[in-house]
Amino acid sequence: MTVLTLGSKGKRSQYDSQNAKKTSDFLRDLRKxxxxxxxxxxxxxxDVSDRDxxxxxxxxxxxxxxxxxxxxxxxxxxxxxxxxDPDQDATLCPLVQDWDTNRVLLDGYPPTCPLGDQGKHRLNVVCPYGFWGFRHLIEQPLPVRSGSLRQEIRVAQQAQAAASGSGTLADPGLTKRHxxxxxxCLAKRFKMVRCDTREALQQAFADPRLPLAYFYCHGKSEPKADIPTPYLEIGDGVKISPGAFAAWHADGGWGPEHWRDTAPLIFLNGCGTANLLPGDMLTFVDAFAGLHAAGVVGTEIPVSQAVAAEVALSFYRRFAGPENASVGEALRKTRIDLLRKGNISGLVYxxxxxxxxALAQ
Structure with missing residues (x-):
């Protein structure tokens, strides 16, 4: 997947300035x-019976x-x-046989292939809707010690959303525009507060009314006491490891009820030539679960800075905008928006x- 999105060396976006690919390249990606x-x-x-x-x-x-x-x-x-059948050539579904014409059929965000009846989706047919990520809503809930899984985020008046960015991303101009x-995007519901220092981020997480936290940064790893330790790089090279959040909680005396009424959705948007492994990302997920966050959205592989920016804005415009979409619908529609441009990067979120x-109305 990384080769398809960032090239064989994992350092250069394979998409154009609009985060799109020409049809021939997209179909090649889809087949692979x-x-x-x-x-x-x-x-x-x-087991074939289970598959059936x-x-x-x-x-x-x-x-x-x-x-x-x-x-x-x-x-x-x-x-x-x-x-x-891996020994047989694949056949394109009618949806992608004439992709330049048919991609408009995705404008309404259909839940299944709009031309599935023609393609029948028999053996060896290649269609975007064969992927679970384009067809289904897949949830991996954080563990819940007591009560039930959170379905909404209550938003207090004058709530502040935390946003952290890295000052070392490849395109500082893009970071500023993003x-x-x-x-x-968020102004109608939140005041966005930049948290590019350790002190500012700690203060934001100390707020029991925090509804959102967003990281647009590098994810890296380094040995500490000979133990490989992942970290997020924000601001001017500030390193935030997963254990920092629990330490802040204990030192600040936030207590078990800290995020009882309002708990944030945390978005880890790792971009650039990050080298966090999937397991490293789970370390952050578990750290935020331990704080009783409402949820985490993250990337399983690094994505280009431009794609990361587009995904976040598309997601938040639905999640925090007039549509008030759930996480599932906001992410699925974001994936389809990228798919229409021949971009499969949405699947890595x-x-x-x-x-x-969703945010409480």
Whole structure:
């Protein structure tokens, strides 16, 4: 997946200035990803009876809840459940056979392939809707010690949203434009506060009314006491490790009721040539779960700075805008918006929360 989005060296965006790809390159990506996704599907569900059952239950759009029992990641959005014979050539679904004409059919964000009846989606057919990430709502909820999984984020009057950015991203101008656009996006519901220092970020997390926290930064890792430790790089090289948040909680005496009434959705938008591994990202997810956050959205692989900016704005315009979309719908529509441009990067964003989580009206 990284090769398709950032090239063989993982350092250069494979998309143009509009985060789009020409049709021939997009179809090549789709074929490659479908081949890999089939291998994931067959490894995940090796028994043919189980595959038949799941395929019947998941023929339309469904909500799939994943329970994590170990600190391991799995690319659920990349699962491709249209059967493939690896020794046979693939056939394109009618939706993508004439992609330049048919991509407009995605404008209404259909839950399943709008031309599925023609393609029949038989053996060896390649279609974007064969991927779970384009067809289904997949949730990996944070563990809940007591009560029920959060479905809404209560927003207090004059609530402040925390936003942290890295000063070392490749395009400082893009970073500035991104935060300006993000501020405009959130202004009707929140005051966005930049938190590019350790002190400012700690103060923001100390707020029991914090509804959102956003990180547009590098994710890296380094040895500390000979232990590989992931960290987020914000501001001018400020390093924030997962353990910092629990330490702030204990030192500040925030207590177990700190985020009882309002708990934030935290967006880890790792961009550039980040080198966090999927397991490192889960370390941050577990750290925020320990603080009783409402949820976390993060990337499983690094994405380009421009794609990261577009994904965040598209997501927040739906989640925090007039549509008041849930996390699931906001993310799915963001993925479809990118797909229309021949961009499959939306599949690398993973929500660790209820798909129904939304801001309270």
């Amino acid at each position: 990803l479908a081949y890999s996704g089939t291998a994931i599907w067959q490894t995940l569900v090796p 059952y799941l395929r019947a239950q998941l023929s339309g759009q469904a909500k799939i809840q994943i329970s994590r029992t170990t600190a391991a990641t799995f690319p659920w959005s990349l699962v491709y459940d249209i059967e493939r 935060f300006t656009a993000l501020n405009d 993973t929500p660790f929360c209820s798909m129904d989580l």
